Amino acid sequence: MRIDLQDVTVRFGPVTAVDSVSLGIKPGEIHALLGENGAGKSTLMNALFGLVTPASGTISLDGKAHRWASPQDAIAHGLGMVHQHFMLQEEMTVLENIVLCAEPVGRFGFVDFARARSRLDEIAKTHGVAIDLDRRVGRLSVGERQAVEILKVLYREAEVLILDEPTAVLTPQEKDRLFATLKSFREAGKAIVLITHKLDEVMEIADRVSVMRAGRLVASSSLAETSKEEIARGIVGGDLPAARTRKQLSPGETVLAVDGLTVARRGRDVGPVSFDLRAGEIVGIAGVSGNGQAELIRALTGLELVRSGSITLCGNEIQKLDVEARRQGGMSYIPEDRQRMGLALRASVSENANAGRDDAGAFTVGPFLKHGAMAQYARSLIERYRIRVAGPRASASTMSGGNKQKLVVGRELSRNTPLVIAENPTWGVDIGAIDFIHGELMRMRDAGHAILLVSTELDEVIALSDRILVMYDGAIAGEVDGGEASRDRVGALMTSRAADALGAASPGAAA
Amino acid sequence: ADKFFVYVSPDQIGVNAFLKLGQAGIEEAGEKYGADVETYESRTAADRLENVNAAVNEGADIVVLLGFEFNDIVKQVAPTAPDTQFLIVDQCIDDRPDNVHCAVFREYEASYLVGVAAGMLTESNKVGVVGALDIPFLHRYTDAYADGVKSVNADASVDIRWVGGENPFADPVRAKEQAVAMNAAGADQIFTATSGGDFGVFEAAKEKDFDVYSVDVNQCPNAPGHVVDVTLKRVDNAMVQAIGAILEGEKKLTMALGLKEGGVSTIALEEDELADSGCLIADHPEVAAKMREVAGQIEDGSLKLEDPMFAK
Amino acid sequence: MMAFDAGKATRSALPWLFTFLWIAAIILALLLFVGAPVGEALSGFWNGAFGGRRNAYLMATLSRSALIVGMALSVMLSFRAGLFNIGGEGQLVAGGLVAALVGVLLPGPPLLVLVVAILAAMLAGALWALLAGVLQLFMGVPLLVGSLLLNYPIRYIASYLVAHPYRDVQSGMVQSHLVPQETWFAYFPGTRLDIGILFTAVAAAFALIYSYWTVHGYHTRLNGLSPDFARTVGLPVRRLTLQTLALSGAIAGMVGAIAVFGIHHRYIDGMLVQPLYAWTGIIAVLLVGMVPWAVPISGFFFAAVQTGAAGMERAAGVPKEIALVVQAVIILFVASRVSGALTASRGDGDGHV
Amino acid sequence: MFELIADPSFAASIPRFVTPILLAALGGALCERAGVFNIALEGFLLVGAFAAVLGAYFSGTPYIGALTAMVAGMALGVVFAEFNVRRGGDSIVVSIAINLLAAGLTTFFLRAIFDVTGAFSDPAIAGFSPIRLPFIENVPLLGPILSGQALPFYLALLSVPFLHVFLARHRLGLRIRAAGENPQALRAGGVSPKRVQLLALIACGALCGLGGAQLSIANVNLFVENMSAGRGWIAVVAVLLTRGRPWPLFFIALLFGAVDSLSFRVQGLGLAQQFTDMMPYLATLIVLVALSWWRARRAKGDAS
Ligand SMILES: Nc1ncnc2c1ncn2[C@@H]1O[C@H](COP(=O)(O)OP(=O)(O)OP(=O)(O)O)[C@@H](O)[C@H]1O
Ligand SMILES: Nc1ncnc2c1ncn2[C@@H]1O[C@H](COP(=O)(O)OP(=O)(O)OP(=O)(O)O)[C@@H](O)[C@H]1O
Numbered sequence A: 001m002r003i004d005l006q007d008v009t010v011r012f013g014p015v016t017a018v019d020s021v022s023l024g025i026k027p028g029e030i031h032a033l034l035g036e037n038g039a040g041k042s043t044l045m046n047a048l049f050g051l052v053t054p055a056s057g058t059i060s061l062d063g064k065a066h067r068w069a070s071p072q073d074a075i076a077h078g079l080g081m082v083h084q085h086f087m088l089q090e091e092m093t094v095l096e097n098i099v100l101c102a103e104p105v106g107r108f109g110f111v112d113f114a115r116a117r118s119r120l121d122e123i124a125k126t127h128g129v130a131i132d133l134d135r136r137v138g139r140l141s142v143g144e145r146q147a148v149e150i151l152k153v154l155y156r157e158a159e160v161l162i163l164d165e166p167t168a169v170l171t172p173q174e175k176d177r178l179f180a181t182l183k184s185f186r187e188a189g190k191a192i193v194l195i196t197h198k199l200d201e202v203m204e205i206a207d208r209v210s211v212m213r214a215g216r217l218v219a220s221s222s223l224a225e226t227s228k229e230e231i232a233r234g235i236v237g238g239d240l241p242a243a244r245t246r247k248q249l250s251p252g253e254t255v256l257a258v259d260g261l262t263v264a265r266r267g268r269d270v271g272p273v274s275f276d277l278r279a280g281e282i283v284g285i286a287g288v289s290g291n292g293q294a295e296l297i298r299a300l301t302g303l304e305l306v307r308s309g310s311i312t313l314c315g316n317e318i319q320k321l322d323v324e325a326r327r328q329g330g331m332s333y334i335p336e337d338r339q340r341m342g343l344a345l346r347a348s349v350s351e352n353a354n355a356g357r358d359d360a361g362a363f364t365v366g367p368f369l370k371h372g373a374m375a376q377y378a379r380s381l382i383e384r385y386r387i388r389v390a391g392p393r394a395s396a397s398t399m400s401g402g403n404k405q406k407l408v409v410g411r412e413l414s415r416n417t418p419l420v421i422a423e424n425p426t427w428g429v430d431i432g433a434i435d436f437i438h439g440e441l442m443r444m445r446d447a448g449h450a451i452l453l454v455s456t457e458l459d460e461v462i463a464l465s466d467r468i469l470v471m472y473d474g475a476i477a478g479e480v481d482g483g484e485a486s487r488d489r490v491g492a493l494m495t496s497r498a499a500d501a502l503g504a505a506s507p508g509a510a511a
Numbered sequence B: 001a002d003k004f005f006v007y008v009s010p011d012q013i014g015v016n017a018f019l020k021l022g023q024a025g026i027e028e029a030g031e032k033y034g035a036d037v038e039t040y041e042s043r044t045a046a047d048r049l050e051n052v053n054a055a056v057n058e059g060a061d062i063v064v065l066l067g068f069e070f071n072d073i074v075k076q077v078a079p080t081a082p083d084t085q086f087l088i089v090d091q092c093i094d095d096r097p098d099n100v101h102c103a104v105f106r107e108y109e110a111s112y113l114v115g116v117a118a119g120m121l122t123e124s125n126k127v128g129v130v131g132a133l134d135i136p137f138l139h140r141y142t143d144a145y146a147d148g149v150k151s152v153n154a155d156a157s158v159d160i161r162w163v164g165g166e167n168p169f170a171d172p173v174r175a176k177e178q179a180v181a182m183n184a185a186g187a188d189q190i191f192t193a194t195s196g197g198d199f200g201v202f203e204a205a206k207e208k209d210f211d212v213y214s215v216d217v218n219q220c221p222n223a224p225g226h227v228v229d230v231t232l233k234r235v236d237n238a239m240v241q242a243i244g245a246i247l248e249g250e251k252k253l254t255m256a257l258g259l260k261e262g263g264v265s266t267i268a269l270e271e272d273e274l275a276d277s278g279c280l281i282a283d284h285p286e287v288a289a290k291m292r293e294v295a296g297q298i299e300d301g302s303l304k305l306e307d308p309m310f311a312k
Numbered sequence C: 001m002m003a004f005d006a007g008k009a010t011r012s013a014l015p016w017l018f019t020f021l022w023i024a025a026i027i028l029a030l031l032l033f034v035g036a037p038v039g040e041a042l043s044g045f046w047n048g049a050f051g052g053r054r055n056a057y058l059m060a061t062l063s064r065s066a067l068i069v070g071m072a073l074s075v076m077l078s079f080r081a082g083l084f085n086i087g088g089e090g091q092l093v094a095g096g097l098v099a100a101l102v103g104v105l106l107p108g109p110p111l112l113v114l115v116v117a118i119l120a121a122m123l124a125g126a127l128w129a130l131l132a133g134v135l136q137l138f139m140g141v142p143l144l145v146g147s148l149l150l151n152y153p154i155r156y157i158a159s160y161l162v163a164h165p166y167r168d169v170q171s172g173m174v175q176s177h178l179v180p181q182e183t184w185f186a187y188f189p190g191t192r193l194d195i196g197i198l199f200t201a202v203a204a205a206f207a208l209i210y211s212y213w214t215v216h217g218y219h220t221r222l223n224g225l226s227p228d229f230a231r232t233v234g235l236p237v238r239r240l241t242l243q244t245l246a247l248s249g250a251i252a253g254m255v256g257a258i259a260v261f262g263i264h265h266r267y268i269d270g271m272l273v274q275p276l277y278a279w280t281g282i283i284a285v286l287l288v289g290m291v292p293w294a295v296p297i298s299g300f301f302f303a304a305v306q307t308g309a310a311g312m313e314r315a316a317g318v319p320k321e322i323a324l325v326v327q328a329v330i331i332l333f334v335a336s337r338v339s340g341a342l343t344a345s346r347g348d349g350d351g352h353v
Numbered sequence D: 001m002f003e004l005i006a007d008p009s010f011a012a013s014i015p016r017f018v019t020p021i022l023l024a025a026l027g028g029a030l031c032e033r034a035g036v037f038n039i040a041l042e043g044f045l046l047v048g049a050f051a052a053v054l055g056a057y058f059s060g061t062p063y064i065g066a067l068t069a070m071v072a073g074m075a076l077g078v079v080f081a082e083f084n085v086r087r088g089g090d091s092i093v094v095s096i097a098i099n100l101l102a103a104g105l106t107t108f109f110l111r112a113i114f115d116v117t118g119a120f121s122d123p124a125i126a127g128f129s130p131i132r133l134p135f136i137e138n139v140p141l142l143g144p145i146l147s148g149q150a151l152p153f154y155l156a157l158l159s160v161p162f163l164h165v166f167l168a169r170h171r172l173g174l175r176i177r178a179a180g181e182n183p184q185a186l187r188a189g190g191v192s193p194k195r196v197q198l199l200a201l202i203a204c205g206a207l208c209g210l211g212g213a214q215l216s217i218a219n220v221n222l223f224v225e226n227m228s229a230g231r232g233w234i235a236v237v238a239v240l241l242t243r244g245r246p247w248p249l250f251f252i253a254l255l256f257g258a259v260d261s262l263s264f265r266v267q268g269l270g271l272a273q274q275f276t277d278m279m280p281y282l283a284t285l286i287v288l289v290a291l292s293w294w295r296a297r298r299a300k301g302d303a304s
C-alpha cells in the first residue's frame, strides 16, 4: 500500500508542530524519519495514524484520500504503529494485550480467545515472532514487550508499520533481531516508517531518508543519494558540535564506597553490588533497563531501604540515613524522571529551584520565606544554565523538556557536592541540550567531583565514563575501562534473555 | 390577618405523627384566632436557632416550639424579644421570663397502659420495645412500657432495643431488623417508638405475625390485625388551648397534660373511637377494662408514676 | 499564588458565562417545577442570606460561615499538602466534645477555663487527625479511607459520653451540661453574632500567611504537588505529613470549640455532624481549586447559599432542599471548570516521560 | 453470643444487609477497574431507592420499580461521566457533588411529587415478595440465607461470577480494565477510554440502582430521606480494599453485612447502642490494617 501525505499541517494551539509536510511512503521500503526533539516526527505519524487531527492537508492510501475519525479507522485501513512509549497493559497477559481493541468476539460480545491463539500461531510461523501468550506483560523485559507490540500490529494485518524510536531501549543484539524481522516485512511488501535518532541504524537498514526540522520537511531522498554527514547537517541545521575530548586526570580519594549492597525487589533481590567511586572520575553504569540499576540508585539515594551491605559517603556510613541526611552529607541526585521526581511541575520555577537547598539561611528569616531571595537564586540558575523560561514565577510545566532537564541539572550541580548521581541525564532531550549537559558533567569531574552516571544510552556512557560497570540481572556483570569500551563489548555484557524474544530467526546472542 | 404565629419544628416533619400534629394544631389555632401561620422546619441544631431567630425577625406574635430541643434557645432568645410570646410544647424551663409558656405531656402514663396490655397479652412471657435512639426522652416510652408490663406480669422479660445508626429517626430498615430479631428471640408483643421506623416494625409484624403497639396517633390501619393499641398525644388540642390562654394575657403559662387532662390517652380509653379504630384491643375487652382501671388509678393519684426521662 | 493573566481571563470568560447560564437555567427550572413565584423566591433568597431587620440574616450567615470557613481552612491545609484528609468531621467533633467537657468539668476563673478548653479542643482535633496519619504511615490504611472511617467512632464516642456519663439529665436530651455562662462568647453589640468569627478570622490570617510565606507551608505545598519530588529532594515527608495533619486537625478542633462557646454552649449530640460543616468546608476548598485567598470567600458563599435557601423557603415556600441541589449544581459546573483547568496545566510540557 | 449467631433470623437478615452494599460495591468496582474514582456510591444508592419507590408506586409492580431505579442510576452515571470524564472535573469533587445532588433531588422530589418530607410510605408501593427456593430452604444453615429473599439479592449473587467472567473475557470487560490501567494505550488502539468509562459508569448506575431498590422496595416498602444511611460509603471502602475484584469484593461485602447485622443484635446483650453502631466501622479499620499488614508480610516473603 502506498501512502501519500499532502501538505499536512498540525497545530497545538499557537504551536505549529507540523508545517505543511508532504511525504510519500512506498510498499516494500523502509523509510527512516529523522529530526531533532520536537521537530514534529511523532506528531506527523500521529496524524497519519489518526491520533491527532491535522488542521489541513490530506492523507491518501493508494491514491484515495481519507480522513480518520480515530486510530481505529487507520487500523482498519491497514496501518499499524509501535509507539515509543509502549502502549501496553501491564496487568494483562500478552494474549489480552494483543487482542485488545481488535477482539474476535463470539456470542454476546465475549472474546473468542481460542481463535486469537490459532491466528497467532500462524503469525509465529510466517514471521518468526513468538512469545508465551499467557505471561503477564508486567513481567516481560523491554525486548519482549516490543515483540508484543509488533505482534499487535501483525495481528491486525497491518500493511504499513510505523515504529517510533523502536531501538532506543534495545541492546545491540536485540536490535539486530528487530532489524531482521523488519527485513522480513520488507520482503513481504509492507511499508515501514522508522523514526530514530541513530544515524548508524539508518545507514544500516533504511531505503529512504526524510529529515524534519521545526515542523518542516527539510530533506527526503533515497539512502543511496545521501550521506551520513548530509543527514546530520539536515537534522541540526548546521554543523555538528565537535567531539568531546577527555582530560586525563588521576582520580583522588574514594568518595563513595558500596560494599555488598542488596536491595529488596519483587521476584529476586538486587545485588550484592560492590564498587568504589573516587573524586575526579565518572563511573558509568550501563545495562538494559530493569536489571537493577533503578533499585541500586534508589538505595544509594535513600529512597528505598537497603536489605544488607553498606554505603560509605566521604567516610561516613549512610545506609541508615534518610534522603535529607544523605544529601547534606554530600550527595546530589539528578533523577531520570524529571516530570515526577525532578520537578514539581505545578510549582513555579523559583519554588523548584530552591527545593532541597542546604543553605536555608539564604532564603528564609525564621519560619518565613524571602520570596525575593528565592527568585534571585532562580534567576541565577536560569542565566548560568541558559534555561529558556519566562521567569522565576513561571510554572515549571511551561518549560520544554530540555529546559526542565537543565533546571534539574542546574539545581543539583550548583549544590557542589562531592558526589553527583546522574540517572539518564539526557533522556529525550535534543542534541544541543545533550551537549550542554555532558559539558557540565565533564566540568564537574574536572573540578574533582565524583560522578555516578547511570544511563540506558550506551553511547552516552561510553562517551563520558572513565570506567563502566555493566549490570545484568541485578548484579554487576563486568567492568570495562572507559578508554577500551566499545558498543559491542559493553553490549555483550548487557546481553539478556530478552534477546530471544524476537524469535530464533535472527542471529542469537549467547545468554 | 393582624396576628402571626410561627411553628418551629425541631426536626423534619415528614411522617413524624407528633410533629404533624403540631402543624395541625398551629393551623387550627390560626383559624380560630384569625392569625397567619407559618411552619419553619429544622433539620439540625443550628437550624433551630436560626429558625427561632428568623421567627422573631419576621415579627411573629407567638412562636410555638415543639420539643425539648428548644430550651437553650428560648433561654437565649426570649429575653431579647419581649414582644414575642414563646410557647414550648413538650417541655418547660426554669427561671422563665414572662413571655415563655409551656405545655407538657406525661406520655409515660399512656405508655405504661400499653405496657399493661402487652403484659396481659403475651403468651411467650417475652415482650419487646424499639426506640429510635437511646435518648432520655424516649425512655418515657420504653421504660414506662416496661414498668407497665411488669405491673401485671412479673415474670415477663422486656427486651429494650434502639434503632441507632446514621439515621435513627427514619431508618425503617434497621427498625424492622430490630423487631424481627426481638421476635426471633421470642417477643410476641412489640412496642415501637421509632418515628419513621414504625413502618418497618409494622412490616415485620405483618411478615412474622406478632402484635405491635405504637405511639402518637392511631396507626392501627397501617398494619391491620397487628396493632393492638397506640398511645395518643393531643398536641393539637394542647396548642389551641395554650394559645388561647396566652392571647388572653396569661403570663408564664404552664400546662401539664396527662391522662387526667386528656393530653395523652390510648385507643382503649376512647370508647367512642374504639370500635372503628381497627385496633386489636377492641377484641380484648378484659384487657381494655384493666387498662381503664389502671388509668383511673393514675388519674386519681392512687398510682404514682415516675417520669423516666429524669431517671438515671 | 495563582498569577492573574488578563489575556487568559478574557479567553476564559465565555465558558464561565455559559457555566453561569447553565446554573441559572437549572435553578429556574427547579423553581418552575414547584410552581414557586420566581421573583419572590429570589428576593427571599437574597434577604435570607444578607438582609433582615438590622441585618439579622446577614449575621446568621456570618455565624454559619464562622464554622464553615474554619472547616474549609482546616481542609485546605491538608489538601494543599496532598493529604486527602476527609476526617474533618471527626476532628471537629473531637474538638467540640473536649471543649464542652473541659468547660463543664474544669473549675477556675472563666477566662482560664475558656483558654484551656480551646487549647484542649485543638489538641483533641490534632490527635484525632494524627491517628489517621499514623494509620496511613505505619499501618498502610490510605488516608482517604482511614480519615473517613475515623469520623464514625468519635461521633459515637461523643454521643455515648453525653448520653451516659456526662449527660445533662435535667434537659431530657442527649447533651452535656451547659458550660458556665461566664465563658460564653460575647455577642457583637446589637447583634446575635458571637465573636467566634474572630477566631476564624485569625485562623484565616494564619492559614494565608502559612501557605504563602512560611518555609513549612512551602515544603508541604511541594509535597502536595508531587510527593515523589518532595522525597527526592530530601524533604522529611513523613514529618511534614504528620505536622500538617496535626495543624489541620487543630483548626478543626478549634472550630468545634467555637460552636460550643459561641453558639450552643454545650455539646449536643449531632450538633456538629448534621449541618455538614465539614463536608461543606471540603466543597468550599475544592470549588476554588485550593487557592488560599479564595477559600474564606468560598466558605462564606456556601454559608450564604444555605441561609438564603432557608429564606427562600420562608418567603416563597420553595423547599429548602433546593439549596442542596443548587450547591451540587454549582460545584459540578464550577469545580469541573477549575479542576479541569488544573489537570490541563498538569499535563503539558514536552510529553516525554 | 452463640445463640445470636445460631438464630435463623440472624442468618436470614444478612442478605438484606449485604445486598445493597454488594450491588453498590460491584458498581463501584466497574468504575474502579475503568479508572474512574467514584466515591459517590452513597448518592447512587439513594437515588436508586427513591426511584424504585417512584416506579413501584405509580406502576404497582416492583419490577417496574427496580427498572426505574436502574434507569435513574444510569442517568446519574451519565451525569457523573459528563462532569468527571468529559469535562475533566476532579473525581472527588464530582463525587461529593453527586452525593449532595442525590440528597437534594430525592428530598426535593419527595416533597414535589408526594408532598411529604422525611419519609413516604403508602400501601400502593408494590414491594418485592420473598422468593422461596423449594429444596434449598430446608438446608439447615444455608436455607434461611439463600431462600426467601427478594429478587435483587439473587441478582446480586449472580452478578459476582458474571462480572468476574465479564471482566476476564468480555470485550467490554477487557476494555474497561485497559481504560483503568493504561487509557493512553486504549486510545492508541482506537477505542476511546472516555467512552468506556462512560459505559462503566452507566453500568455502575444500574447496579447501584438495583441496590437502592433492595433498600426501599425489598427490605421495606417505603422511602426515607437519606435512606442509604452510610451503606454507600461502606461499599466504597470495600472497593478500595479489594481494588475492584468481584470475588474478594463479595466476601468483604458479606463480612460487612454480617457485622452490621450482628452489631445491633448484640444490643440485646446490653452493649450501649453507640458502641454497637461503631462496630462496622471498627471492623473495617481492623480489616484494613490486617490486610495491609498481611500484604507487607507477603511482599517481604516474596522478595527473600
Ligand atoms: N498535544 C500537544 N499539545 C501541544 N504541543 C504539542 C503536542 N504534541 C506535540 N506538541 C509539540 O509539537 C512539537 C512537535 O512534537 P513531536 O512530538 O512531533 O516531536 P518529535 O519530532 O517527535 O520529537 P522527539 O524527537 O522528541 O520525539 C513539539 O514542540 C511539541 O512540544
Ligand atoms: N506540550 C504538550 N502538551 C500536551 N501533550 C503533549 C505535548 N507535547 C507532547 N505531547 C503529547 O505527548 C505525545 C508524545 O510526545 P513526544 O512526541 O514528544 O514523545 P515521543 O516522540 O514518543 O518521545 P521522544 O521525544 O523521546 O521521541 C505527543 O504525541 C503528544 O500527544
Ligand SMILES: [Mg+2]
Pocket: A037, A038, C350, C351, C352
Ligand atoms: Mg518530543
Ligand SMILES: [Mg+2]
Pocket: A041, A042, A043, A164
Ligand atoms: Mg517523538
